[in-house]
Amino acid sequence: MSIEQIIDNEVKKNDVVLFMKGTPQSPMCGFSGQVVQILDYLGVPYKGLNVLEDDELRNGIKTYSKWPTIPQLYVKGEFVGGCDIIREMFQAGELQSLLKERGLPVKERAPA
DSSP, X not given: OOHHHHHHHHHHHSSEEEEESEETTEESSHHHHHHHHHHHHHTOOOEEEEGGGOXXXXXXXXXXXXXXXXXXXXEXXXXXXXXXXXXXXXXXXXXXXXXXXXXXXXXXXXXX
């Protein structure tokens, strides 16, 4: 299987996939760490794939998405964005709306 097929399988078989540096338990860059914090805060189940373990995956995901940076978040097979986009969507409530629209569980939190 080509790396594109492997990526495509992961994106299609998992509702939420984060291609990141490190793992959800141990992010290896601040940007990946921020996206992990947001997803964990929202309580969304997701799969994290460590691009540092595989250069082919690290380069392949950039080609697959036509997006030059990592992390990259996919929801229900659709590329959502990198760290800045995810953070802005979260702050505006758009990420929560997108996840709910796609039928994914999101923890409701009382405003501070």
